[in-house]
Structure formats: C-alpha cells, structure tokens
Amino acid sequence: MSDLAEFHDELRSVARDLLAPASPLVTGGEPGRVDLSQLAKAGWLGLDVPAAYGGSGATFAEVAVVLEEIGRSAAATPMLGAVLAVGALGSVEPSTARDQLLTAVAEGEVRATVAVAAGDEGLGARPGCAIERDGGSVRLSGRVRFVPDAPEAERVLVVADDPSSGPVLVEATPGVHVEVRPLPVVDATRSLGEVVATGAAVEPTRIWPLAAGLGPLADRAALAIAADAVGVAGAALDATVAYAAERRQFGRPIGSFQAVKHACADVTVGLTISRRLVADAVAAVAGGSPDVGVAVSMAKAHAVETAVAATGSALQLHGGIGYTWEHGLHVFVKRAALDRSLFGSPAAHRARLARRYGATAS
C-alpha cells in the first residue's frame, strides 16, 4: 500500500471515530452536530490550504476523505461552507486581505461560505449578484438562494459579475454588506440561507477577480456533494446489510432471501461505480487538471443517484422500524435527496455532458 493510501486510511479512521457519535443512527434521529471548533481542532478546515496560510498543505483528495466520512455520519457541520470558502480564496490572486481571510478560515477563526448559485442554474450561468462601480465606490446587489452554512456565517464570499472584467469574488459581512435569511429545508443536517445584497458599498480591496471564472467553484462544490453522497450511500448500505443479517422472519434471517440479498447487491454495484467516478474526479481536481468538468459532472450525477437509491432501498429493507423517527434512517434519505438537488441535478450535469456530443458540440 502506498504512503498516500495509508495516510488516507488513517485520516478516514480518525474521522470515523470523531463523527460516529453524531450519526442519527446513534442520536435517535436528531441531527448530530460537530461544530467549527471541532473541525478546526481536527485540522480539516485547512487540509488543502498551504502551510503558509495556516493549513496542512495537502490536497482536495484529503478533503474528499473527510467529506465522505461526514456524509457517512450525516453530521450537521459547517464544513461545506468552509470547503467552498477555501476553494474560492485559493483561486484568486494573493493579497494581504485575501491571505488574512484564508488563514482565518483555515484556522477556524472565521466562519465563512461562498454565495454561488446552488441549483441547476449554477452550471455555467452568470452569477446571481453584480457589482456596480461608481467613482471610487463599489456597490453590490443581487440575490443567491440555498447558500450552504450562510445563516451562521461571519463572512460570505459573494460571486458577482463585474461588468468591466467578468466574475469577481466579493468579501461581504452579513448585516453590513448583505442580509442573510435562513432557508430551512427538510434535511435538518444542512444549514442553508438566502443571501441578499441591496446596493451596500463594499470594500474595493476585498474584491478579487476570478480569473478562471465560476467553473472551478461550481465543480468543487458539486464534487464535495458527490463525496458526501458516497458516504451517505455507504452508511445506508452498511446499516441494511447488518440489519438483514440479524432480523429474522419466516424462521430465517431476511438477508438470506434473494429479494433482499439482490437489492443489497444492486446497491453495492452502484456504489462501487460511484466510488470510482468520485475517486477519479477527485484525483483530477487534486492534481490540478485544467478540464475537470466532465469528470465532476459524471461523479456528481452518478453518486447522488446512488445515494438516493441506497437510502431508499435501506428504508424499504428495514421495514417499519426504519420509518420511525428514532431509528434515524430518515435523515440519510433526506440528506441524499438534498444532495441530489444541490449544485446541479443529475439531469443538469448530464445535459452539460451531452453538450459535447455530435459534430456541432458546444
């Protein structure tokens, strides 16, 4: 086994132990919270941040290991917002203001997120916000819905269109530059909010051009969700296999019935494929490949469908007990369904793939 594989195994094992108590299968169906200070202490917030900015200097491959384990526990954490913020700040040119904020996010001193369209419109579309330059002042306006971890964020990095240059990243403070309204959703393990900017003046030194456009941010977000979905699916499958081996009906374990066994086999096959697609996309992102969009769209489209299928199958095979609140399985079904819709539906990602087909492909 390579050193990297050993490092990943260790990271995974530590994460699994830390997150296990937060699983709804343990808490009795309530969201289990792992707060920012715990994430910071574990060193997860700055995993792929250079050491010069308070991080570990690892890559997105290690971030993905943690994201999968968070999905496996379906824990309520502010990790996604931080992962997006680190990605956004890492993709703009260094400056004093940027470096300070990146360091603060990596060390868990500032709770941050990125306001970038989280629905299907986020795939290659223009940002929902814009800045307007008026002499020396710059004003931000627009609205972005379903921003991960926005309700608790101390900084929101708003992706905005600068008519003079293209997309930029704007550092905004809730209550000062933007309003944040919570958007409660069925899945209680995710905190989403609506970010509204109504023309407040923003600090010109805290506006950074996104030279590579929105694509890398949207891809990182979609892949983060795909990694989460693999964890969700894995947890659902493991719980189902354990239950099917133990639960007896008609005088034998239900897992000995082909109808049950084959359903578990189908989930296993789907998850095996999802894991490979996510691993390949993660390797492409971590390795800095220029065109990762295809691999990310494949991983996202496949993994979230696997998660919905795996959790749905788990709910069915657990029978009545799995439908109770206390069992906790419902949390995984809800999280899988939300993962499916966050940062591009499977259909939207496949539409992106399909645009490459044919002689007149775009």
Added chain:
Amino acid sequence: MSAPESPADLEEFRAEVAAWCRAHVPAGWRSDQTGVPEADFVAFQKDWFQQLRGAGWAVPHWPAEWGGGMSVPRQVVLYQELAAHDAPRLVLAFVSIHHAASTLLVAGTDDQRARHLPAILDGEIWCQGFSEPEAGSDLASLRTTARRDGDRYVVNGQKLWASGARHADWCLLLARSDTDAPKRKGISYFLMDMRSPGVDVRPIRNALGDAHFCEVFLDDVEIPEANLVGPENAGWQVAQATLSAERGMTMLELAERLAAGFRWLVAECDRPGESGIRALDDPIVGDGLARFETELTGLRSVCRDLVERADAGEVGPADASIVKLYYSELLQRMTGFAAEVAGLDAHTKRAKPLSSGWESGAWVLDFIGSWEWTIPGGSSEIQRTIIGERGLGLPREPVLAEPGSGAS
C-alpha cells in the same frame, strides 16, 4: 510487473499501436465478414490472431515468460487503440487465451503449461464444457461422470452451451469423479482432447440464428490422468479460482470495446434522419447518452482498478462478479437504447459482422445478443447472490435437499 511508465511512454506506445493498426487492420473486414461461411470466419480469426501475435499483442495479459507481461496501463492503451481502429476481435481464441490460459497458469502442472500455452499461441482452440441440460445455474449438480480406470478416466455424459466447440481442439471439462461425495466435492477438472473417440459435437442454433453454441456428447471418452487439473475431486474449487482470475482481464478489453460502441452510437444520433432531425436534438436522447457515458467511464475505471488490484493480490471475493454483472447489464441497456433510438432502420440490419464486438452497430441484433452476457458465465441472478453472500457476508439461502441430488 514492469516499472511505472510515464505518460510520454504510454503516448509513444499509443502511436505505435495506432500506426500498426493503420497498416494491419484489414480494410472493409466488416462487410467482408458479414454473412460469410463458418470456414471463412475461422480462417479470418486464425490469421488475425497470428498478426497480433507477430506484433506481440495477442496475449498481453499472460506472464512475460509465456509471451505476455504487458503492464496494465499499456494493456488499456492497446485495447483502446484496437477498438478505436475498429480492429477485429479475437472471438475464436477467446476461451483459449483467457479461460484456458488462466486455468493452466493458476492450477495446471508445468507439463500442462508447456504443452498447451505455446500451442495456444500457435492457434490451438479451446472450448468450455461446464454446463449441462440439468446443470445451468446450479452448475455443481452436473451429472457427466468420469470413472477412473487405471491411469485414465472414462467420461460419459452431455455438455451444453460449449461456445466454439465445433472448431475446438481442446475442452476444459468438469465431470463427476465421485458420485457418492457431496456435490461440490466430487467433481474433477480435465483437459479433454476434442479429437478423442466418443466426442460428438452438435451445433445449436441460437436466438440470433448463429450456431456457435454446441452440445457435446461424451460416450466412453478416455482422458489420461496426466490431463487432470488440480487434485481429483477438487475440480469445483479449481473452476472457482480460475473463473474469477480471468474475469478482470477479459473485461479490460470489453470495456474499451463498449466505449468505442458508445462513440458510434453518438455518431448515429448525430446524423439527421429523413425528416432532417437528429436524435441528439431530443434532450431525452442526450440525457440517455450522458448516462451511458458516465456508466462506461465508471466501468472502465472499475476494470482498471480490478486488474491492478489483482496484480497486487488485493481482489475481494465478489469484485469480479460486480464487474461482470455491471458490464453485462450496461451492454444490455445500451444496445437496447441504441435499438430504440435507431428506430425502424435498425431492424433492416439482419446480419452482424462476425469478428465484431458485442456492439457491432447492428443494434437490434446486438440487443438480442446481449443476453449472451447476462445468462452465461453465472447469470445476473447468480452474480447478485455471490455479491450478497461472498461480498457482503449475507446469510446463505437454506439448501433444500433434493432426493438423489447428494446436496451438500
């Protein structure tokens, strides 16, 4: 295993294979090999095998000492280029270079290897005599007997679905050598010379109208004990070990072929129909294609991963079943989709080129032919049971004793 190769090495190899293909893939072989007599197909296959052998690419997956030794990344490149240049597939030699070779390498004696591996390179053709009329999915209930008589065995019974048996020189044979033992503990594994007296091969016309499947009747066929593979009565265990050993290797090539088939499908969807509309203009078609491309990408990745882990000795007990199940059902869904999208015109293609892949472009026939993957080699249902029991550790189905079955 050779040292890790740089991307530049692989690209150089890719260019070498591509140049070779341009010089050697027979122009127009698809039309020339459509509707030809069986003898022409056999001659064409044997010639193509020798051309690949000449290039050193007939058995890249074998160990170096027997003429293979190619790294996995290089094999992937080789199969990609052969598929991209629409080279004929090694159909006739498939069992020889995969199942037979894997059996000999995993469980054969030195003498057996020395006798047969070079012969396979010289064109020796093998078939597989496993299934019987009463032993399909329940293969272990096979009834063909092998009675020991001094230094030989005398075999009687009937084998079914022996692909290519009409042209085979040798047969991988499972027969019951102890009729009193529990059913998985009384089977032996033999190498049977198809020219032995008492071997009678009768072709069976299949759903496509082809006749490559055969019945093989065995009437007092003598097999010398030197042709026993593994210990007497351990044939079931030998078969289990060799079946999973070869599965990843065969899939590496088939996955690249399926990917080439996908590209033809996209091209087909891009062509305007009589009304001037392309199938690709329908977003449902685009969605379906993107789904297949995603699944194919996952299949190729999982095949590479399986073969690499096989080299490292890290293959799980159900990994090969996962790949076989996924490939065969993906092939079925993709050819079914293609037949639907291609519409009525696809139904006018009533013969597919022999030597082509399972995705020949004669989509309706390809769709029907896809059941040749979901049924044989352990049906999809059997694979799901293996994944559930050996992969996930779920409890086995209780075994009901059948009268006279010797159930274990």
